[in-house]
Amino acid sequence: MASFPTSLRGVLEQIPKAAIDSLEEIRIRENRPLEISYGSRPAFVKLDGSLTEDYRVAYVPGRDECRAMLEKITNHSIYAVEEELRRGYITIAGGHRIGLAGRVVLEKGQVAHLRDIAGFNVRIARARPGFGAQVLPGLLDEREQTIGHTLIVSAPQQGKTTLIRDLARCISSGEWHHPAAALWRGRKVGIVDERSEIAACEKGIPSFDLGPRCDVLDACPKAEGMMMMVRSLSPEVIVVDEIGRAEDAIAINEAIHAGVKVLATAHAATLADVFARPVLAQLAAEGAFASYVLLTRRGGKVAHRVVSARQAMLEGASRSGFKTATTTRPRDAPEARGAEGAGHA
Template sequence: MIMNWLELFPENVKRLLLHLPKGVLERLEEVRIREDRPLEINAGGKFHFVSPDGELTQRPQEAYKPSREDGHRLLDLISNHSLYTMEEELRKGFITIPGGHRIGLTGRTVLSGGRVEHIRDISGFNVRIAKEIRGAADEILPYLLDIKRKRLFHTLIMSPPQHGKTTLVRDLARQVSSGLWGRSNVHWPGLKVGIVDERSEIAGCKRGVPGFDVGPRTDVLDGCPKAEGMMMMLRSMSPDVLIVDEIGRPEDAEAVIEALHAGISVIATAHGSSLQDMRGRPALAALVDNQMFEMYAVLTRSGDERSFRLHDSGQRTLQTTRGSRLDGDAFA
């Protein structure tokens, strides 16, 4: 089966990817293209180089080396031949395209007033392939339910990059909005969900319409800065649950506090592997120390297996799961 995201790639690279074993292709998470350097992939958390014959290898000298023409062609494809229209994305160092796929960029930065204005001479690409996994939230969702008050706990989900935070909150939105509650016995109706999707990864919107199933009662602010978007959602859409990805700036923390005081449930994600990591980030330390979140979930990963640890607001460990496989009923 040919995946739509394969059309992102220049013909030379697409041909090599199509030659990969089916199991590897279906588990592909990242494709790293570096001009005149080895083509590298991440499949199921395992990294390989790809030879000119489309074979996997651990020897970089045996790998296909994308040319400058490959890089230029890829840039044309992801920008729809209009790179100048993506100046804001270039300033941030990544482009998110329809489907929620995110392409990180490296090259020479151009500065203005000491800040990055945009990137030129782009020679490195990290294509992160977004996937929709129904049931990704089945195991964790019952622990996030406040049964007495018939609501969700304010929850911060933490993990290093590529551990599945975005895939998890995408399925949380779908289930909460649909009135599906994972492996619990509750039968509540669906709640109104608001997603602030600054990087366009959670919902994968195209012209404002979600490309992923985020549920029938979900509203999405696509491409909107998180802090401003949270306030817009509160004022205009009256959500029961607000979902936001990758908080970390002081203005994000302030907006989270405002939302918490507005009487809605907040589910946010952040980079980190422990509560101690959160305390090391000034913008988030106050949220943890003041017990603004009622539940913390730390995701861990080993290859294709995912696990999570849950802590309450007092930072006591409530639950630790065993690993669940990507192709099982857990998250990716």
């Protein structure tokens, strides 16, 4: 709440507790109604904090409030967060990402920065201990007694970051949630936290519990960070969020061939979407991942489905029209292990 101007904070602090407890997003748009998202549903906010579906009676933040908001989240120095502004977001203490809307300034055809910022989307970061417990047993590499290479996919705001955060904690702590893994030790986990959301570091120290054997490269580009991890921090598992660029694929393959397990997320609503994205499709065709986890929001719960690499190729490639001459068996997928599964978190 300290990131909001006084007048706006006064409205938000009156929101019903049930909505606060399940709050996901706060959307502030200059001269437009204040909106929140909670428990997978949207609502507009009135002056007294009560919720409504009628935008015409909602509280409307003005220019002064939006300017004050920008000053607060940048600590009165826009130049200090110039790189984040170029990417369209600012991450504040606690790992909360604030998306920004405004006028884009281009230099040589590339986004240089944003100006005239008049929209903010505050995405609330939450730790969900136990979220990974239902998913992790289907991702294990029993031969090497660790997690297999895994890609978690979903549309935005389905829980990918929350899930990998808890999976990192489980792996680091040795909480494998499977009878066969009762004696397995925890693994050294390296998190490349490009957007400062997974660990929510403050002065290099994670705000979230990531277990006892975890190192974080905060605000570091993914591809470069993965190579830095491999060269200097000897991780056994590398965790990265939202892959999709060609350089990400190169770094993932380098990490895999260096004997490091990779746990990553990507935006894709279905397996067909995975194979429709060239970089992800190529990684899949090369057998980079042993398992895929698909997350979907159903009401107030997140449903998950674990799919083996072979099934993903059959299901996703055929539906997307992706063509490949050969299907490479994943490097760490035991033939006998059942990788299909479903559940709720």
